[in-house]
Amino acid sequence: MAAVRLCRCRCRALLSRPAGALRARRGLAAGPEMHFGFQTVTEEERREKIYQVFENVAKKYDVMNDSMTLGIHRVWKDILVHKMNPCPGTLLLDVAGGTGDIAFRFINYVRSVRQRQLQRKLKHHQNLSWQEIFESYQKDEFNSLGNSQVVVCDINREMLEVGKQKAQHLGYSEGLSWVLGNAEELPFDDDKFDVYTIAFGIRNVTRIDLALQEAYRVLKPGGRFLCLEFSHVSNPLLSRLYDLYSFQVIPVLGEVIAGDWRSYQYLVESIRQFPPQEELKAMIEDAGFFKVDYENLNFGIVAIHSGFKL
Amino acid sequence: RETVMEPVRDPARGSHRPRIPRPRKGERPRCALTEGVVGWHPLYPGHIPTSPLQKALLAAGSAVMALYDPYRHDMVAVLGETTGCLALPNLRDKMRNHPEGYRILRERPRIRLSTLDMARLQGLPDGSLGREYVRFLEDNKVSPDTRMPPKFVDDEELAYVIQRYREVHDLMHTLLGMPTNMLGEVVVKWFEAIQTGLPMCVLGAAFGPVRLSTRKLQVLATELVPWAIRSGLNASCVLNVYYEQRWEQPVESLREELGIFPPPAVRV
Numbered sequence: 001m002a003a004v005r006l007c008r009c010r011c012r013a014l015l016s017r018p019a020g021a022l023r024a025r026r027g028l029a030a031g032p033e034m035h036f037g038f039q040t041v042t043e044e045e046r047r048e049k050i051y052q053v054f055e056n057v058a059k060k061y062d063v064m065n066d067s068m069t070l071g072i073h074r075v076w077k078d079i080l081v082h083k084m085n086p087c088p089g090t091l092l093l094d095v096a097g098g099t100g101d102i103a104f105r106f107i108n109y110v111r112s113v114r115q116r117q118l119q120r121k122l123k124h125h126q127n128l129s130w131q132e133i134f135e136s137y138q139k140d141e142f143n144s145l146g147n148s149q150v151v152v153c154d155i156n157r158e159m160l161e162v163g164k165q166k167a168q169h170l171g172y173s174e175g176l177s178w179v180l181g182n183a184e185e186l187p188f189d190d191d192k193f194d195v196y197t198i199a200f201g202i203r204n205v206t207r208i209d210l211a212l213q214e215a216y217r218v219l220k221p222g223g224r225f226l227c228l229e230f231s232h233v234s235n236p237l238l239s240r241l242y243d244l245y246s247f248q249v250i251p252v253l254g255e256v257i258a259g260d261w262r263s264y265q266y267l268v269e270s271i272r273q274f275p276p277q278e279e280l281k282a283m284i285e286d287a288g289f290f291k292v293d294y295e296n297l298n299f300g301i302v303a304i305h306s307g308f309k310l
Numbered sequence: 311r312e313t314v315m316e317p318v319r320d321p322a323r324g325s326h327r328p329r330i331p332r333p334r335k336g337e338r339p340r341c342a343l344t345e346g347v348v349g350w351h352p353l354y355p356g357h358i359p360t361s362p363l364q365k366a367l368l369a370a371g372s373a374v375m376a377l378y379d380p381y382r383h384d385m386v387a388v389l390g391e392t393t394g395c396l397a398l399p400n401l402r403d404k405m406r407n408h409p410e411g412y413r414i415l416r417e418r419p420r421i422r423l424s425t426l427d428m429a430r431l432q433g434l435p436d437g438s439l440g441r442e443y444v445r446f447l448e449d450n451k452v453s454p455d456t457r458m459p460p461k462f463v464d465d466e467e468l469a470y471v472i473q474r475y476r477e478v479h480d481l482m483h484t485l486l487g488m489p490t491n492m493l494g495e496v497v498v499k500w501f502e503a504i505q506t507g508l509p510m511c512v513l514g515a516a517f518g519p520v521r522l523s524t525r526k527l528q529v530l531a532t533e534l535v536p537w538a539i540r541s542g543l544n545a546s547c548v549l550n551v552y553y554e555q556r557w558e559q560p561v562e563s564l565r566e567e568l569g570i571f572p573p574p575a576v577r578v
Contacts, residue, residue, distance in 0.1 A: 244344060247344075248344055248361065248363050248364055248367070249367065251364070252364055252367040252368050252371060253371070255368060255371075255372075255388065256368070256371035256372055256374075256375050256385065256388075257375075259382070259384050261358055261461070262358075
């Protein structure tokens with residue numbers, strides 16, 4: 001009889017048999033053991049399972065985000081982009097960017113900054129003739145994005161598809177590129193990007209250390225690393241309420257809205273398995289980033305970690 | 311024998327141990343409302359253990375979703391499972407106390423395309439249960455394999471009972487002579503509500519008609535529902551019939567044996 005795992009009273013395992021332990025018992029090569037929520041699986045299994053989770057939830061991803069967080073995730077993402085404070089001409093790499101939330105916010109932000117820039121520029125050019133103003137348009141100095149670009153990179157084809165359709169639907173055309181890629185092994189050259197963001201994605205990466213190393217590699221010197229992720233709540237009362245909501249309500253929402261209990265069970269379990277703020281900060285420093293800091297949002301339900309490549 | 315999950319030291323993901331406290335011996339759960347009714351271990355393949363609070367939320371959520379989007383058949387199924395805690399044991403007892411029903415509970419037959427010999431059933435004479443059942447499946451383009459397996463029933467035998475109920479649903483259509491349009495489904499739901507007492511059937515019977523036109527509602531109220539109620543009350547339990555051993559039996563004869571009155575002559 002395989003060992004039955006007991007977890008904390010309010011939480012539970014998805015299945016009673018840890019696949020890794022079973023394999024070890026049979027004497028087969030198990031590979032390094034990892035977490036998938038509260039289960040123990042091999043690295044390869046974990047990657048496959050996570051791929052399947054996001055394949056299943058892709059179409060309802062945005063609806064579920066809104067219902068689970070009561071729309072607050074939009075505020076978190078806004079805060080991330082405000083913290084980034086990009087200026088026109090920035091090249092952003094948004095990893096695990098799937099449905100494009102950060103990318104669209106980046107474009108909106110840069111567009112409005114650019115608007116203000118152009119307005120100021122026009123004020124100074126009020127003494128030019130109509131002809132000269134028209135000619136300056138031809139020179140494309142008035143590009144609405146100021147040559148900013150965002151590359152959305154995701155490992156999951158379905159999520160990228162949803163993102164592309166959303167972009168079309170919302171009318172985002174320029175400045176966006178969609179690339180299929182793995183955060184642990186990015187298909188980009190060294191020293192390319194000004195900013196690297198990963199919003200609610202690093203939790204699903206199998207080897208966080210590799211992802212952080214890749215982030216360091218593709219950033220230009222002076223580039224910034226920003227990570228938005230669920231983290232740990234230290235306040236005990238809030239932590240209990242949060243646990244109650246996470247484990248009792250979220251899988252039910254997953255079943256009712258998306259018809260998929262297990263993916264959302266995985267979601268809440270994976271949040272509990274993720275390293276807390278200080279530990280993630282240490283890992284980011286290990287990858288070579290300087291001036292690493294974090295900011296808790298909503299008492300630690302979410303945290304933004306930031307670091308610089310110098 | 312229970313073991314606590316071993317902390318995995320994994321530098322790739324940080325040396326963070328999952329902070330799951332060891333349960334002390336004899337520690338009682340914090341709140342009965344949020345604890346698993348039968349513990350947290352699955353009792354059958356596909357089982358998802360849920361706490362009473364989760365069941366309540368699921369029942370409410372699935373009811374709303376099923377009304378909002380009638381094509382979410384999975385929501386109807388979930389509603390049936392989460393509200394059937396009183397009706398399912400009754401059904402199971404009815405089956406246990408009947409010789410044929412008892413055999414079904416022991417042998418656990420399943421109605422699916424892999425277990426049915428479709429060629430043989432099609433070769434049966436017209437009017438026999440097997441032939442009419444296959445005709446029903448073809449005419450309405452349905453398959454017995456689309457029934458959802460139970461997930462939230464916290465008893466392995468009751469899970470089978472509800473599975474059997476779902477698989478026998480198409481046979482109900484055949485016995486009652488009702489197609490799978492909205493009107494036909496509502497009539498079958500009335501019949502099943504009387505027969506099984508499942509709250510999901512009662513809700514389906516009560517709320518299903520809201521999406522029907524006035525003309526259909528009239529037919530429903532004057533002819534079909536009274537007939538369905540009379541048949542439901544008069545008939546013996548439909549889950550106590552080993553349908554797989556009665557494919558050759560004529561439908562008329564089975565109706566008489568069960569006590570289902572002949573369907574009214576209206577176009578459904």
